[in-house]
Amino acid sequence: MELRVAEIKEQSAELQIEESAESFPILAQLAKEEGYVFLGPVCVSLSADVVGGIVELSGQLSVEVEIPCGRCLAPSLYTLETSFSHSYVDALPQVSGEDGEELELSAEEMGLELIDGETIDLTEEIQQQVVLLVPAHPLCSEGCKGLCFECGVDLNHEKCQCADKKVGMHFAGLKDLKVEK
Ligand SMILES: [Zn+2]
Ligand SMILES: [Zn+2]
Known part of the structure; x- marks a missing residue:
């Protein structure tokens, strides 16, 4: 997501930008490796x-994404929204100390970012903001029962006998011996 500096300078502007989540490398990776489904553009x-x-x-961003529940893998809808702001300069201003001597301050120390070339690239900023909004433990609901560790059924919708089976497990061993004979 790149902005043309000349355009911004000409008209202190209000801009609406939409860009597909896949064009942000980290978001594309979340989609590919973590099963995130972005329902619309950023x-x-x-x-x-x-x-x-x-x-x-200053900007506000929002994106809708379905994230698999950490327990049952059901897609859960999240609207990720935040705001951010940055100050950019073509060249760092000269700053003098109390004794009139010039201070060497980095852009970071001044809370500024240097414009490199003719565009401001917001790709990194925006994808980092989205990553910060991602829930650490996504859940479809607080009471999600998750999947059975033994047979994999979704315990929110089905019951399974795995818990009962465990009780009789050593008898099952004996039964198998008989079958083989
Ligand atoms: Zn769940
Ligand atoms: Zn089970």
Whole structure:
């Protein structure tokens, strides 16, 4: 997701951008490896303000995603939303200390980011924001019973006899001996 700096500077602008989740490498990886299903694009609304050579960008993002329940794997719908803001400059301003000497401060120390080239790339920022919003323990519901460890049935919808079987397990061993004879 790239923004043209010249465009932003010309018109302190309100922008609506939609971009498919698959175009963000980390989100594409979540879809491929973790079973995430993004139900729509990542929607970002941005407002840019240019104040004294500093481009102040603030944005809100939202994306709808189905994440497999950590216990039963059923897809659970999450709307991930957050806001962020950044300040960008073409060149770092010179900062003087109390004694008039020039201080060497990094962009980070000044809370600024340097514009590299003609565009501002928000890809990394946006995918990191989305990752921060992902629930650590996604659950379809608080009371989800999960899958049976033995036979794999979804205990929310079905009952299985695995718990009963365990009680009689050593008898089952004897029974098998008889069958083989
Ligand atoms: Zn569940
Ligand atoms: Zn079972």
